[in-house]
Amino acid sequence: MTRQLIAGTALALIAGVAAQAQDAPINITTYGGAFGAAVNEAFAKPFTAETGIQTTMVDNDNPPATLKAQVEAGNITSDVFDVEQSDVLRLCDEGLIEPIDPAILPAAADGTPATEDYLPQALHECATAIMVWSTVIAYNTEAFPDSAPTTAADFFDLEKFPGKRGIIKRPKYALEFALLGDGVPADQVYEVLGTPEGVDRAFAKLDSIKDQVVWWEAGAQAPQLLADKEVSMTLAYNGRIFDAIVDEGKPFAFVWDGANLDMDYWVVPMGAPNRDAAMEFIAFASDPARQADLSKYIAYGPPRKSAAASVGTYKDGTTQMAPYLPTTPENAERALVNDAGFWADHDAELTERFNSWLAGA
Amino acid sequence: MANALDPHAAIATTATGLTDGALRTADGKPLARALARSQSLARRRAFLLVLPLLAFILITFVVPIGQMLQRSFYNDGFSANMPALSQWFAENPRGTEPDEAAWSALATDLQASAEARTIGVVGTRINYDVPGTRSLFTSTGRQVRRGIEPPYQAALLEIDEEWGDPALWSAMREASSPVTGNFYLAAVDRKRDETGSITQVEERQQVYVMLFMRTFWLSLLITGITFVLGFPIAHLLATLPMRKSNLLMILVLLPFWTSLLVRTTSWMVLLQQQGVINDILVWLGVIGPDGRLQMIYNQAGTIIAMTHILLPFMILPLYSVMRTINPSYVRAARSLGATSWTAFRRVYFPQTLPGLGAGALLVFILAVGYYITPALVGGSSGQLISNMIAMHMTDTLNWSMAAALAALLLGAVLLLYWVYDRMVGIDNLKLG
Numbered sequence: 001m002t003r004q005l006i007a008g009t010a011l012a013l014i015a016g017v018a019a020q021a022q023d024a025p026i027n028i029t030t031y032g033g034a035f036g037a038a039v040n041e042a043f044a045k046p047f048t049a050e051t052g053i054q055t056t057m058v059d060n061d062n063p064p065a066t067l068k069a070q071v072e073a074g075n076i077t078s079d080v081f082d083v084e085q086s087d088v089l090r091l092c093d094e095g096l097i098e099p100i101d102p103a104i105l106p107a108a109a110d111g112t113p114a115t116e117d118y119l120p121q122a123l124h125e126c127a128t129a130i131m132v133w134s135t136v137i138a139y140n141t142e143a144f145p146d147s148a149p150t151t152a153a154d155f156f157d158l159e160k161f162p163g164k165r166g167i168i169k170r171p172k173y174a175l176e177f178a179l180l181g182d183g184v185p186a187d188q189v190y191e192v193l194g195t196p197e198g199v200d201r202a203f204a205k206l207d208s209i210k211d212q213v214v215w216w217e218a219g220a221q222a223p224q225l226l227a228d229k230e231v232s233m234t235l236a237y238n239g240r241i242f243d244a245i246v247d248e249g250k251p252f253a254f255v256w257d258g259a260n261l262d263m264d265y266w267v268v269p270m271g272a273p274n275r276d277a278a279m280e281f282i283a284f285a286s287d288p289a290r291q292a293d294l295s296k297y298i299a300y301g302p303p304r305k306s307a308a309a310s311v312g313t314y315k316d317g318t319t320q321m322a323p324y325l326p327t328t329p330e331n332a333e334r335a336l337v338n339d340a341g342f343w344a345d346h347d348a349e350l351t352e353r354f355n356s357w358l359a360g361a
Numbered sequence: 362m363a364n365a366l367d368p369h370a371a372i373a374t375t376a377t378g379l380t381d382g383a384l385r386t387a388d389g390k391p392l393a394r395a396l397a398r399s400q401s402l403a404r405r406r407a408f409l410l411v412l413p414l415l416a417f418i419l420i421t422f423v424v425p426i427g428q429m430l431q432r433s434f435y436n437d438g439f440s441a442n443m444p445a446l447s448q449w450f451a452e453n454p455r456g457t458e459p460d461e462a463a464w465s466a467l468a469t470d471l472q473a474s475a476e477a478r479t480i481g482v483v484g485t486r487i488n489y490d491v492p493g494t495r496s497l498f499t500s501t502g503r504q505v506r507r508g509i510e511p512p513y514q515a516a517l518l519e520i521d522e523e524w525g526d527p528a529l530w531s532a533m534r535e536a537s538s539p540v541t542g543n544f545y546l547a548a549v550d551r552k553r554d555e556t557g558s559i560t561q562v563e564e565r566q567q568v569y570v571m572l573f574m575r576t577f578w579l580s581l582l583i584t585g586i587t588f589v590l591g592f593p594i595a596h597l598l599a600t601l602p603m604r605k606s607n608l609l610m611i612l613v614l615l616p617f618w619t620s621l622l623v624r625t626t627s628w629m630v631l632l633q634q635q636g637v638i639n640d641i642l643v644w645l646g647v648i649g650p651d652g653r654l655q656m657i658y659n660q661a662g663t664i665i666a667m668t669h670i671l672l673p674f675m676i677l678p679l680y681s682v683m684r685t686i687n688p689s690y691v692r693a694a695r696s697l698g699a700t701s702w703t704a705f706r707r708v709y710f711p712q713t714l715p716g717l718g719a720g721a722l723l724v725f726i727l728a729v730g731y732y733i734t735p736a737l738v739g740g741s742s743g744q745l746i747s748n749m750i751a752m753h754m755t756d757t758l759n760w761s762m763a764a765a766l767a768a769l770l771l772g773a774v775l776l777l778y779w780v781y782d783r784m785v786g787i788d789n790l791k792l793g
Contacts, residue, residue, distance in 0.1 A: 065755045090758070093481020093499050164634075169741075170756065194493075214658050215741055229635045341496055348757045349492030349566075355749065356568035358741040359575075 025054035026277045029066065030082040031264075032059025033220065034243055038297035039082070039130075043285040050284070053277050061218070064091060067269050071096045076269050079278035082130060085121070085340035086172075086347070088265050092126035098268040098275060099125050104283045108306035114286065119263075119327075121337065122303040127265035128286050129303035131294055134262065134326035134335065135173045137255040138222070138241040143232035152181040152258030155233055156209055163232025166225045167206075169215035171354035172343055173260050176336060177235060178205040180258045186336040194342065199350070203357055215358070226252055242299035242324050246314060254324075259335040261326055263303055301327025430771075433544050433764035438486035439536035442479040443470040447537035455557050459530055464513035467524075468505060475502030489759055490532040490543070490552070497523050531555045544765035569766065572746040577773070579664065579745065580728035584675075586668045587724050588717065591675035595716075598676070599683035610680075617673040625734050628666040632657035632738075658740030666734050671727055675720035682716030718785050722778075729774055746770060 028044060030036040036059050044055040058078055060066050064087035070076045083091065091097045102123060105114035115123060122129035137155055141148070149161050155177075167174050179189050179198065182205045192198035206213075214231050216222055222236035223244040238259075244250040266285065268278045284290065291302035292310040299321065302308060308328070311321050322328045326335065384392035440447045445466035453463070474480045484498030501520050509516050517524045535543055535553060546552055546559060550567040554560050561567070594613065598606045616624060631637045639653045648654065656662060686709065694704040732747040739745070746766060753763035781787070 062755045065758065068758060089499075090481060090485070093478070094485065095478035095481070210741075213741075217736060228633060230633050345488065345493045345496045348489060348759060351752065351757055352566055352568060355744070355752070356566055359568055359571060359744060 024274045024277060025056055026080060026274050026281060027056045027058050027078040028080045028082075028281070029058040029060050029063050029078040031061065031063065034239060034298055035082075035264075035300070038294055038300075041297050042290060042294040043281070046290070047281055047284050051280065053280070055281070063087075067091065067267070068094075068096055071269050071271065074271070076272055079268060079272040079274045080281055081267050081269060082264050083127070083267050085263055085265065085338060086343045088124050088127040088267060089340050089344050091267060092124065096270055097126045098270055098272065100128060100266075100268070100279070100282065102128075104279060105286045106283065106288075108288055108304065110306065112306060114304075117288070117304045117306050119303050119305065121340075122263060124265065127267045128282060129263040129265050130285065131291070131298075131300035132261055132263050132303055132325075132327050133300045134238045135168070135177070135235055135260040136238050136241070136326070137233060137258055138226060138236040138238075138252050139233040139255065140226050140229065140231075141251045141253050143229070148253065149233065149255055150257060151255070152177060153183065154255070155258070156181045156205060158209060158212060161233060164212050164214050164230060165209055166214050166216050166222055166231040166234025166236070168222075168235055169217050169358070171350040172338075172347070173235060174206065174354070175199070175202040175350065176260055176338075177258055178202040180336065181205055186334060189336055190339045190342045194346075199353070203353075206357075223250070223252070226250070238324070238326055239299045246316065246319050246324075256326075256331045257334050259326060259331070260338050261332065261335045262338040264300075295321045295325060299324040301325040303327075429760075429764050430768050431764075432761045433768045434541060435539055436486060436536075436541065436544070436761045437539035438482045439533065440539045442474045442477070442483045443467075443533075443537070446470050446533065450534045450537040455534065459514075461512060461514060464517060465511065468509050468513040468517060471498070471502055472505045472509060475506040485758075486536050487529070487532050489547075489762070490535065491526075491529055494523070494529060494532075497521055497529075527555050531557070544761045545769070547762060548765040548769055569746070569749065572744065572749060573769070573773070575744075576729055576746045576770075579660070579667075580725050583664060583667050583671060583728045584721050584725045586664070587672050587675040588721065590668070591672055591679060591720065592713075592717075595676045595679035595683055598680045599686070600688070613673055613676055616669070621670060621733065624670055625666055625737050628662070628669070628738060629657060632662060632665065657738050658743075660739070660743040662738035662740065663735045663743030663745075666738050667728060667731055670734060671724045674723040674727060678719040678723065679713060679716040682713055682719075686712045714785070718781075722781065725777075726774055729770065 028039065030039055036057050040055075040057050044057060047053065048055050063081045064083045067078075067081050067083070068091070070078070081097075088097075092099075102115050105128065107113050108117045118129065119132070122132075137149065137152065139149055139161075143163050144161055147160075149155065149157075154161055155165065167177075175193060176189050179192055179202050180186065182201060184192050193202060214225055214234075216225060216234070219237045219240050222234045223240050225231045226234055226236075226241075227244065227250055238254065241252050241254065245252050266282045268275060268282070272278050286304070288302070288304045288307040289310060291304055291307040292312070294300065295302065295311045296313070296315050302311065311325065313319060314321055323331075326332060386392055386395050446463065449463045449466045459467075471480070474483055480498050480502035481495070484495035484502075487498065488495035501517070501524075504520050523529065531553070535541060543553060547562075548569050550562050550570050551559050552562050594609075598609055598613070600606075601609065629636070633639070634653045634655060636657075638656065639648075642648045643650050643653065656665070690712070691704050691709050694708045695701065699707070730747055731745060732751055735743050735745045736748050736751070739748070747770075750763045750766045750770070753759045753766065778787075
């Protein structure tokens with residue numbers, strides 16, 4: 001009897017430990033805000049429901065810097081990080097993130113393998129894209145009752161469209177946008193920006209409106225500046241503006257010309273405590289149906305081609321998402337795809353020049 | 362001990378009746394030794410009491426800051442991952458044309474580094490000095506990982522002719538020694554050119570010296586404004602009856618207890634062009650609707666918000682000193698014929714100096730390192746050097762550069778502290 005009891009207890013203990021090992025909770029670090037909430041709804045909660053692995057969302061305003069610090073200090077507290085494209089290259093080259101085997105990613109419904117189904121640049125040896133977002137022009141429709149701006153050049157036209165302009169306070173996006181506004185075709189922007197004359201040209205274009213610019217730093221500032229009428233037009237992350245339009249009923253509108261497409265990626269820090277569960281999560285989140293589902297919660301497009309068609313309505317049940325997504329063909333037509341390789345090479349140099357230019361009179 | 366001229370020693374010797382001249386305790390041990398022993402025991406106990414704090418400060422403050430500062434002059438990103446080429450640089454003086462041995466060392470290192478996935482670290486290190494070279498390293502690394510055949514010079518130039526760039530070789534030579542002063546040079550807008558001499562960077566890349574100057578100038582200005590605004594308030598607080606001054610004190614402390622971000626954001630609401638103050642001015646007809654004042658997202662915004670946030674740090678030390686000043690001194694001066702201005706200038710004000718010194722030092726040092734407020738309300742002209750440090754920490758991830766800037770800032774503050782000590786005297790400082 002006693003022996004049975006002991007054996008039973010031991011078994012229960014072992015089972016308990018095993019279950020714990022298998023179901024070790026994973027921490028997911030994202031840029032937070034509406035996106036963190038959307039990831040929680042579209043990926044994390046269904047993942048927990050299906051696998052029983054608990055997930056905790058961590059908000060962070062700079063995941064790559066945190067990841068670097070955690071790996072270098074050997075104290076990794078998150079298993080999955082959401083980072084931008086340029087960070088993927090840098091972190092992977094420096095050996096700070098784990099390679100991801102594309103074989104773990106599920107095929108599309110029609111059997112197309114994941115490697116062919118993802119958009120160009122969406123798969124990397126160390127990362128898989130989560131979604132496509134975009135830096136676009138947004139304006140307050142009340143500011144321009146007669147004629148609405150339609151092109152990037154209109155952004156720099158202070159006579160036709162008076163009012164202050166909001167621009168992100170970093171050279172990435174601001175410089176490309178200046179060139180687009182100066183008439184450089186999207187497919188030549190990085191070629192031009194790679195030359196000293198091209199950089200001068202971008203700064204000269206920004207100079208033309210410099211005294212009318214309000215520089216913003218956090219993504220939430222852009223819709224705030226528009227709502228307060230501090231600016232009449234601003235560069236903004238499309239998801240933030242979508243929220244303001246649909247959830248808060250603000251009189252804002254997009255101009256898709258001059259949009260800069262960028263992707264966020266899942267990465268796993270080198271030596272993550274729950275590497276296997278993290279990989280399982282990434283595979284789960286790369287399912288086309290799940291990706292399309294993300295657009296139910298936030299205006300970011302799916303990085304898999306097969307997912308674009310299944311994008312439906314917003315969580316309010318009435319708003320069709322397609323017109324608001326950067327991946328919808330009409331919107332993506334004239335968009336520039338951000339070149340992370342270019343920024344990995346020139347970030348430091350252009351950031352210094354940008355700050356020097358900003359600080360100057 | 363037994364000095365015949367020392368009256369105490371003589372008395373003691375006589376009293377104990379001993380001939381060796383030493384004082385002794387009741388059980389006959391020499392008093393000096395017994396005293397020393399009991400004192401050292403007390404000291405050891407006292408030390409044990411402060412040990413937790415000491416360990417805490419060492420572990421959480423001194424060690425991390427030391428490590429961070431070390432990065433400002435020590436970066437082995439290149440030397441640790443490119444050992445053969447670093448060796449070649451060590452053996453051949455500056456000015457030596459890279460020979461086939463150098464190219465071979467470069468190829469071997471690139472190959473090894475590409476396989477070890479450290480090529481990005483190497484490229485990043487060189488990219489600090491020669492922008493655009495990071496991808497040269499990573500793309501060449503991808504190619505040589507598959508193998509490379511001698512002659513290496515021709516093979517590498519075949520992959521990318523940029524490998525022949527003398528500026529690149531000069532930068533690699535600089536980086537081949539992990540200990541370098543180059544980050545400090547960059548932090549004062551200088552660089553080493555191909556011949557190894559120090560030159561200024563191009564004018565349009567110069568930013569740090571100007572930001573250091575601006576940081577110190579704005580901090581001084583803010584210290585001055587907090588003094589002008591804080592002095593009368595502190596005086597009022599110190600002289601009013603207790604009940605009224607307590608009420609006023611709460612008005613000073615309430616904002617002090619409010620989150621920094623909340624206060625900064627409130628200033629945005631108040632000062633922006635469509636904000637409360639502009640609305641009121643337009644409503645009053647002081648300015649036209651098109652003439653709304655730009656009070657935020659520029660230097661003015663930084664000064665206003667920082668002055669408000671730092672004001673309590675000036676008022677509180679001033680107040681605590683003023684409370685202790687005896688009002689009869691000023692009354693005595695007046696009764697002896699001094700005008701109120703003279704009594705203030707010659708009698709009252711000098712007595713407030715310890716508080717003023719403490720307040721000014723606190724406000725200035727806090728202002729020099731301020732980061733979040735200028736980032737939010739500073740726009741383009743209100744940025745301070747701390748914003749550049751933050752940018753290097755979080756955006757460009759060039760921590761060596763961030764550390765060099767931070768070390769310079771720390772050095773400048775310590776220097777000012779030393780000057781302050783020489784001029785005012787640190788003993789003269791009263792924090793509360």
